[in-house]
Ligand SMILES: Cc1cc2nc3c(=O)[nH]c(=O)nc-3n(C[C@H](O)[C@H](O)[C@H](O)COP(=O)(O)O)c2cc1C
Ligand SMILES: *[C@@H]1O[C@H](CO)[C@@H](O)[C@H](O)[C@H]1NC(C)=O
């Protein structure tokens with residue numbers, strides 16, 4: 001059977017492979033036209049008329065300002081708000097906090113920016129930008145990646161910007177402060193960032209409480225009552241929306257991580273950290289994201305490298321399957337682009353397959369410092385020496401190449417595994433009950449789903465989300481065509497503002513259909 005059958009999750013974008021995506025039109029942006037009326041001089045006798053006129057103008061212009069400023073298509077977000085925030089907050093972390101706070105307050109007031117765009121593909125005669133992910137028809141193939149909303153304060157405000165998936169977190173079991181400041185740095189000329197936040201988190205309890213409140217408020221607003229039963233009803237799907245996102249056509253991903261002082265080498269402790277997070281946060285998530293930092297001890301035999309990773313992942317999958325909810329959350333792992341050695345990638349794909357993980361987020365910040373395409377000011381050049389993970393457009397080529405590699409290796413992993421199992425004379429039935437002790441000698445975890453490996457072709461294809469350097473519609477299409485189901489962004493949003501998801505969607509449509517003007 002051809003391996004191509006595995007590609008169904010990504011196939012929504014296959015037809016557009018051949019569409020040239022070189023011509024991206026930026027449509028002219030609307031600008032407000034209501035500023036001259038207030039300064040017109042008027043004779044005194046027409047006072048009442050004038051007052052009436054002014055009030056009407058004021059009302060209309062307030063309405064217009066509201067409509068304009070809350071529309072993600074408005075150019076002020078990019079050309080006024082972003083530079084203003086950057087000037088007011090020279091420190092990138094202050095700007096980050098201010099941005100989150102502003103979105104939080106605006107959302108509470110109902111004044112948040114939102115996507116009013118109706119894509120021409122909403123027409124139903126043309127294929128849409130929607131994509132099927134985990135049996136949900138996502139309204140958008142674009143996502144917001146982890147770290148922007150670390151404590152799940154503004155997931156709904158981010159959905160409103162046009163994201164199909166919002167990933168909140170990373171969240172650690174116990175609160176932790178992260179690294180000392182400064183820990184976020186702008187590389188403005190490269191539209192890039194370096195960060196060494198070090199996973200500052202309010203901790204699983206605080207975030208779980210916030211997400212619980214969100215579900216309960218949702219239940220109440222939708223007439224499902226208050227309290228535990230109402231919450232459970234929503235989580236079990238009574239409202240007809242995914243239990244995490246609470247928004248039709250959207251999914252909420254929650255990224256969990258281990259505490260800094262949990263030793264890396266102690267698999268039991270690491271697995272316990274993850275399980276704690278799964279227990280507390282799992283029911284509020286559509287997707288749980290965990291970190292996979294590498295089986296990167298070169299020279300060890302395949303099995304020895306892959307096994308510890310498989311066991312940690314199996315523990316997470318197992319904990320998630322016990323989530324008190326009708327359908328448990330999916331599990332994805334997020335990988336580092338620095339682990340680009342083919343053997344490492346194969347090891348990760350085997351662990352993912354064997355542990356029953358549902359997909360991979362391909363890409364994160366990189367330890368490397370991609371050379372800028374042009375000369376940069378000396379000050380920025382010096383900033384590039386800051387410790388931390390680099391993100392920005394220059395990482396895109398690496399992301400695209402990794403998506404292709406992961407697509408291929410994930411599709412092959414079941415074949416490789418069953419071949420390996422056979423050639424090692426190990427029957428998969430044995431593998432189900434077999435437990436192995438790790439170096440600590442007390443961690444026992446059965447591998448979760450090996451029976452499926454007896455028929456590798458029945459495994460559903462693994463889902464890929466792409467993250468790293470995506471900032472245009474052309475790039476989003478490229479990763480989707482390479483086998484990802486979602487293109488995620490972070491750094492591009494911080495440089496281009498809250499309207500950028502809409503902009504990228506329009507660029508995608510322009511590239512796909514040559515539509516220059518989208519109806520509103
Ligand atoms: C300031 C900052 C904080 C981040 N925090 C996290 C995090 O907590 N967890 C995580 O998995 N990724 C984190 N990331 C990585 C992003 O989710 C994303 O994978 C990466 O920045 C590459 O995508 P981009 O080029 O679109 O920014 C962070 C990135 C930045 C710039
Ligand atoms: C919707 O479809 C009709 C008929 O196929 C087409 O003529 C029209 O241009 C489409 N509208 C938009 C906004 O794309």
Ligand SMILES: *[C@@H]1O[C@H](CO)[C@@H](O)[C@H](O)[C@H]1NC(C)=O
Pocket residue numbers: 170195196198199255257289290291292293334335336364365388389
């Ligand atoms: C992504 O990289 C950041 C460093 O920028 C790190 O803190 C985070 O844990 C990584 N995420 C995952 C899921 O590994």
Ligand SMILES: *[C@@H]1O[C@H](CO)[C@@H](O)[C@H](O)[C@H]1NC(C)=O
Pocket residue numbers: 199257258259264270291292293294312
């Ligand atoms: C990610 O996982 C690896 C391996 O378990 C571990 O070494 C690393 O510290 C983890 N990082 C985080 C932030 O959880």
Ligand SMILES: *[C@@H]1O[C@H](CO)[C@@H](O)[C@H](O)[C@H]1NC(C)=O
Pocket residue numbers: 415416419420423
């Ligand atoms: C299966 O394993 C054999 C050796 O055990 C190897 O020669 C062959 O290439 C493998 N096939 C695949 C598809 O990995």
